[in-house]
Amino acid sequence: MSSNDLRVLVITASTRPGRLGPAITDWFVRTVRSDAASDATTVDVADLADIALPLLDEPEHPASGSYQHEHTRRWSRTVAAADAFVVVTPEYNFGMPAVLKNAFDFLYHEWAWKPVAFVSYGNTSAGTRSVQMAKQVVTTLRMMPIGASVALRIADSVHDGRVVGSTALDAAARTLLVELSRVARALCPLRGGNDPTDADGPVTGLTLREAQADDMAELLVLQRCCWVQEAIANDTLDLAPLRETLDDLRASTTTWRWWCVRRDGRLVAAVRARAHRRAWLIGRLMVAPDQAGNGIGSWLLSYAEGQAPGETTHCTLFTGHRSTRNISLYERAGYTRTATDDTPAGSVRLSKPRHGRLAGAVHHRAGVV
Ligand SMILES: Cc1cc2nc3c(=O)[nH]c(=O)nc-3n(C[C@H](O)[C@H](O)[C@H](O)COP(=O)(O)O)c2cc1C
DSSP: OOTTOEEEEEEEOOOSTTOSHHHHHHHHHHHHHHHHHHTTEEEEEEEHHHHOOOSOOOSSOGGGOOOOSHHHHHHHHHHHTOSEEEEEEEOBTTBOOHHHHHHHHTOSGGGTTOEEEEEEEESTTTTHHHHHHHHHHHHHTTOEEEEEEEEEEHHHHEETTEEOOOHHHHHHHHHHHHHHHHHHHHTGGGGTOSSOEEOOOSSTTEEEEEOOGGGHHHHHHHHHHHHHHHHHHHTOSOOHHHHOOHHHHHHHTTTOEEEEEEETTEEEEEEEEEEETTEEEEEEEEEOGGGTTSSHHHHHHHHHHHTSOTTOOEEEEEEETTOHHHHHHHHHTTOEEEOOTTSOTTEEEEEEESSSSSTTSSOOOTTOO
């Protein structure tokens, strides 16, 4: 997949036995397939009947990215992998189906900065009241509803459980895909996607972006490289970052946000963070050994701190108790040692209040993602 390729996820939003939803989705996908292929766009389908989410059963707010259940992690991976959405939805009692609202509510960051289009169907109003209701919800999740839409009146366009296309209807579906693709590509920088932004960092040639699937193999190598030093400093090989596999790292992206720094294209640093209640947990701050000592670690730490949600009261992290170099970097950044029950054996936890030295501690240009 090249950096210009797009992945569109078509969500079938009804689940009842005998539903029309899959027939509408099938018509839409067939109609746009060849245009999609020639526009480097992959179209996948997520049928909410197969996704089979229960009613929201995660204890943490989805904005934390901290998920307890495998069904949530699976849904998170599916939605995170998409660049844009087409929601194929009926209208139930002048609104969207409860199963669609539930599927939206399960996640948060995975939806953000991606365009969404609607293919609706129903009786007199062709499902448009369902779409109006859904738009109010999707904007809260930072999805961007586009103007193009398809609205099918069942009596006009569905016979024997199948959509009977027309020139106008097929053209509306194709126009929708074109507009969706244009907006998805334009929003790419907001998603921290395929377009890394030059970073105003401590040395020249740095770019910073949120980690993507194609960063993970290189990230694994960098992590192992960096944690060899930790193993030596702390006299142990029993360190998770040395044991983790590529699959482990990939799985971690459902609960953690990762950022990568490249210098002239080479991955030289990374960090990850996630919210836990009102704490912002920062971890795996790593800088390639040959790039250490030039300020990249402090700068990236400050960047990660700046990504904390508004309600954060403090940032917290831990490191090996003999990792003197790390500890002094954190102390220089305003962290102090804190005793907590959940600190792993052989480690020290350090914390820093959200305000204080945090705000603007290291300058980074607005727009760096
Ligand atoms: C619970 C329920 C509520 C409905 N409410 C509406 C409605 O408000 N407006 C409408 O046009 N059709 C309504 N319908 C009819 C649906 O548009 C029609 O049954 C459609 O096939 C539903 O989509 P599905 O077959 O994928 O479930 C309703 C159907 C159901 C089952």
